[in-house]
Amino acid sequence: MLDLDFLTLYIVIFLNSLTVTVVWAAFAYIYRPHSASVHWLAACALSLVGGIVLAVQGNEGALVPAIAGNTIIIFGFSQFWIGLRRFRNMAGGQGAAVAITAIAFGLMVAMHDNDRGRAMVYAGGQSTVMLVCLIHLLRNRLPGIGAFIAIVAFSVAGLGQIMVIVTNWAVLAGTLDYAVYYALASYALLCTVFSGTVWNLGFAMMTVDSLHQRLARLSETDELTGLANRRALQRALDAAGLRGSGHSVLLIDLNDFKPLNDTHGHAAGDAALQFFGRLISECVRSTDVVARIGGDEFCILLPGATRDDAEEIAREIRTRLQDTPFMWQGRSLALSASIGAAQSREAMGTQEDLVAVADRRLYKDKVLHKTVESQVQPSKMVS
Template sequence: MPLPELTLSVFFSAILLMAAAVFATVAVQRPHAQGIWIWCAACLCLGIGIAIRSFDYALGGGRWFWYCGLFMSTAHILFWFGMRRFVGVAAGLNQLLGAFTVLTLVWGIAYRLDYVWQLFLMLGLATTFDLLALAPLISLRRLHYRPATRFALAIFVLAALSMAVRACLVILQERGLFLSMPDANSISLYTSAAALLLGKCFVFLMLLHERQSAELEKLAVTDSLTGLLNRKGFVDYSQRLLQRLHQEQRGYAVLMMDMDHFKSINDRHGHAAGDAALRAFAEVLREQLRPNDCYGRIGGEEFCALLPGLNPADAFQVAERVRRRFSEQAFSTPKGLLYGSVSIGVHGQFGIAASIEAMMQSADSALYEAKSLGRNRTQLAMA
């Protein structure tokens, strides 16, 4: 075989083995990253498989291909399984054992076949598992449509197409058809396929970086105690939501909520009791408010919610449900069960593109009135 093909095989093998070392280093540093050790094993299998292929080239081709195909088919199974683990799709040992059972049966048959049919079966297995890997990637896309996810989808689609084209060329050219087309092992097809394999290896690092960036963004706008939006996250999201509601000419309302006698809970029962009260109220909000409502803890014992599509009367009823539910629900503290209460101010608006800060101020005035009238009540802001 000409030197360029052999040189490329050695080059790609070295790159893949180095990629496996990189994944092992990242896995040690980030032990909680799902699927990274599986991806490391996939890169290692690819590197070993292409190294055997290089040795096979040097000896004239064909005699060692069965071992090369075994490692490379294993790598494609691991890519698929690692993607499922990373995305969080159910991927237990049963699925992995099933995939390796298929590989054992197919490759056991391939042992007695000629080199051409071994190559065809290896390409067929690679195509199948590349296509199967698209399913968890598509579910990841539903969560967030970021550049790394789009790139991963493109890489796996192109890799599957590349393997399928090569598989078809192997059979057609074996039967004497399409001899004018590039050979299935030509330098152009081989280089493109190997480049796509490298792309699949580094896709995982991109996805991992993308996920960690998203988690950091979420942490920046999330209250660590309750898991709700913090003040910054609530104001930013609410302002965008208000602009959309104004364009759609829909009504909306703001609830300002403040837990009653919160300082005395901390003083008498300890800060752990205060934290339990805040978490309990956050659960009431999750239970009573709708998925499209925006709500968060904006400081101390204060919470705020933006309710799209509601007039003041409807918003008042929602606030009353929240208030009653919290007053009826005991929350656990180190010193036993406690009950709390909350005061709520309601501001409703329609047709005016007000800022969220102005609406919060109006609802806060109603909240102050509710406090002055005895607490544990809901007060509607004056129009």
């Protein structure tokens, strides 16, 4: 069996932690709003400091650096858990991290004259934090290969620390030779060091996946209204077409939007679009897709809906517009909309054909609106 002394392993801890710390420093700098990266950077930096302190004790195991280094590393490991919590937008956790660290520190001080007891406490503190991280990953079922890699790494490292506890107990009980324990413990420490590298790799993959998903959401979200944009709508239409279960669309256009913009300014126009986006979102089902496809044009995809269902929602939107005035700077501005409905069976070609059918009906509705307006005295927008 290869002979590994602990001083060499402490140097390995230092170099390994330094490498991973540099990686997380880059992540934390580039993706500054990503708070999980900051905590994982802190975890690696504390492990780096702990490795330096442990290296001071040498192979003789001087008491003060041994307790101080192990305490720093246990608290550092707890920051991996805090980072996982922040990754899920969960607050808190630092109190528990401090408590675990304080308990481990107190027990190590109490066992100042018992090397094996201190080693068991150290391993117990690390394995406790690893178990908490493992439970968090399993309970929250984080998607992606990164989470799976982290789960495996924490499991392997935890088993290594449990082996340290068991072998120390066996040495105390007189059933295991110290030389055998020393060899097993050194390999368990090495296993923990490289498992730490692996779970950090998993965290990095989780971070990249999360940022990629965020960018994907942003690329399919209308910046002004927060609704889906044309790209998201097209993807949803294509998916509905593949399901083949039938769907309807509503194409909606605000009437007289340009005069509103010209009279009250673009800020009023933007506010009106946001108001209308919220209003139509309240009129549809959770499975429907509401999108702003440009200017004052909106489209609603209604999976599984007939044309009658779509026209019922159109009536609801018109009623809500009449009953819910748009307020701008203390004034009530009248809004109305032209709407065209179409059902997938009416367009046997592509999804573009379906939207074209709804667009023709939207145009007819807009012509009807202008005809009605021309027959009555135009009402002022400001009441």
